[in-house]
Amino acid sequence: MSARQQSTTDSARVASPPGPAPVRVARRVHGGLVEYDGYSNGAWSYPPDHGGHASRIFIDVDDARLPGVPTC
DSSP states (O other): OOEESSSSTTSOEEEOOOSSOOOOOOEEEEEEEEEETTEEEEEEEEOGGGTSBEEGGGSOOSSTTOTTOOBO
16 A cells, blocks of 8 residues: 555655555545556545555455545
8 A cells, every 4th residue: 555645646655554554544535546456446545644545445444435434
């Protein structure tokens, strides 16, 4: 996972934590479309510990809506 300044792949990378590792997500947002390994998704998350936004494609959860996480 790479954390980016904004929710788009054109935005500057602000962190690249080693993975896989658990991340805390504060909110979810709609952003630029990401295509990877046969998947495409415009959903992004904000993991505050990494100071940027991460495409939901790279966050491994059973429910892509991230229950309990507010949408901004």
